[in-house]
Amino acid sequence: MDLPKKTYPVTRADLVRYAGASGDFNPIHWNERFATKVGLPGVIAHGMLTMALVGRAVTDWAGAPDAVVDFSVRFSRPVPVPDDETGTEVEVSAEVKGTTDEGHTVLAITATCRGEKVLSQAKATVRTSRLGK
């Protein structure tokens, strides 16, 4: 079963807000000079912000904010965020991969930015009770 794709915009303002909320003030997430100096294409989103957006998708699909039992990702490619009004977008989709011995549902997740995968081996285990309802 494929779950409905979700799209999340990410702007520079979102990175600033996330830095403050999470306590991760690494300058690669807000300082263009610093980011390019260390070899990045420019300011990139916090990996943990991308994971948080995926977490929104997962709890939406599961139908409950407290449904997630296990959640893991590998950050395979950075998410560059241009310095303009629209920023960029992260697209999240998933398919149901199976059921655990405890009866939880395992989701295999895909997250892309501009058509390229930004996460690999992303999966979440959720309590099944309200999935897709």
Add this chain to the structure above:
Amino acid sequence: MPLDPSYVGRSYPPTPPYLVGREKIREFAKAIGATDSAYHDPDAARALGYADVIAPPTFPTVVSFASNNAVVDDPDLAIDYSRVVHGDQRFQYTRPIVAGDELVGTQTIEEIISRGGHDFITTRTDITDTAGAPVAIAWSKLVIRGEG
């Protein structure tokens, strides 16, 4: 020089208790655009059986990120933070974090691998309440990029 794998198993003293504030959860939820009422409205969270607002799934990073500094700043490991990239992240939950929780993070080095000139260090943060009851476990794999 590759990171010394003999540090696997090293653990660090528990962090001082982190008091989870209702406004901090709301701030975090707002920052990630999460609008579910259980993150914002205590009554909505109580309807689900929690004492106060609950935190979104990646909120434990607020505790584990701070607790991970014990490893990143360990002078024996001498990690060059300017070369660190976040590789993998995993959370396993016993229950959601709830406003009013006092949380303690205990950090352990679980794996060190050197490959292709890069070092990979996996740390585990056991997040408990102050009585020691488990709340969540966070694993972070950091990649320390080789020079040149």
